[in-house]
Amino acid sequence: MDKKQYLKLKQETRNLKINNLNAIRQLFLELMLIGLGLYLSHSESLITWFVGQLLIFVCVWRQFSTLHSCAHDTFFKNKKLNLLVGHLCSVLSLLSFQDWKQSHLDHHIWVGDRDRDPSLNFPRSDQISSMNIKILNFCWKLHIPIFSFLVVLLKTVKPKINKNKKPTISLSFVFLVSSHLLLLIFLESIYFKLFLLPFFLYLFTSDFLIISQHNLLDCNKIDKKEFPLAVWDHKRVTKDLILAKFIGRHVLLNFDKHNLHHILPYISHYHLHKINEDSYNIGSKEHWLKWVKKVHSMPGYKVYTE
Numbered sequence: 001m002d003k004k005q006y007l008k009l010k011q012e013t014r015n016l017k018i019n020n021l022n023a024i025r026q027l028f029l030e031l032m033l034i035g036l037g038l039y040l041s042h043s044e045s046l047i048t049w050f051v052g053q054l055l056i057f058v059c060v061w062r063q064f065s066t067l068h069s070c071a072h073d074t075f076f077k078n079k080k081l082n083l084l085v086g087h088l089c090s091v092l093s094l095l096s097f098q099d100w101k102q103s104h105l106d107h108h109i110w111v112g113d114r115d116r117d118p119s120l121n122f123p124r125s126d127q128i129s130s131m132n133i134k135i136l137n138f139c140w141k142l143h144i145p146i147f148s149f150l151v152v153l154l155k156t157v158k159p160k161i162n163k164n165k166k167p168t169i170s171l172s173f174v175f176l177v178s179s180h181l182l183l184l185i186f187l188e189s190i191y192f193k194l195f196l197l198p199f200f201l202y203l204f205t206s207d208f209l210i211i212s213q214h215n216l217l218d219c220n221k222i223d224k225k226e227f228p229l230a231v232w233d234h235k236r237v238t239k240d241l242i243l244a245k246f247i248g249r250h251v252l253l254n255f256d257k258h259n260l261h262h263i264l265p266y267i268s269h270y271h272l273h274k275i276n277e278d279s280y281n282i283g284s285k286e287h288w289l290k291w292v293k294k295v296h297s298m299p300g301y302k303v304y305t306e
Helices: 003-012 020-041 046-071 079-093 097-110 130-141 146-157 171-187 190-214 231-237 245-251 258-263 269-274 288-295 300-305
Strands: 239-242 284-287
Touching (some): 003 231, 020 046, 020 079, 020 269, 046 079, 046 097, 046 245, 079 097, 079 171, 097 171, 130 146, 171 190, 190 239, 190 288, 231 258, 239 258, 239 288, 258 269, 284 288
Parallel strands (some): 239 284
16 A cells, blocks of 8 residues: 555545444443343353353453544544543453553554554563573463563553653553452452453453564564654554454454554544455455464464564
């Protein structure tokens, strides 16, 4: 895709505006699905409990995709509503909203630049100790979702340093931690029955999805002078995994359309599936199973750091 094609695509999608009614409908459906998932997960029947757990897991991903749009102020027209819903969605998606929002917007500006892109700002392989390399390889081999955990840790838990060199913790982070502490106090051991498996599945699947979007794309070979890249040139450092349409549309809420999102970040997730991208070169795509087989034949430290 070049600038001319980008402007053409932008013109073709000019009618895909932020729609408050769409947002309200989705939130209403979300509440029903979460309520049903919690109800089923209370069951003493193992099968019923497991179905409820899968439903909560689906809702966690849907909450993340909604938080993602709220971070871009594209879910509701009103920024205050996006702020409110973003914080509410942060509880299940385990992300401190304001911290993640700033990090994600910086990611869109500096995508592909390993020194300035927060999503790639991990130590290079030659900067990691042999012990840490062994740990990364071990976790990758056993499918332990350490990458997603590190993303959460670095973007939300790690104290921010202001100009006076004093550690600060955001109100978004306080809200997130307080919400889970209250749930734990109120629900006691039931908290783990309801949320432990969905959160693990969320981190496990996000490990594959997040890594596929920007890692292993030869970002190091791009001259530093080229950054920040023009949006139509983001295809050089982004990738889509090809998933079942139902999964992409109703579980991830179009978060799998990552190439398209980078080109048109001002369009809400509930519109992305309406765009015909076949006639545009918007970035590389690879079937998820083929990608998983390929990367799991590699050492873990290379997958995480390159």
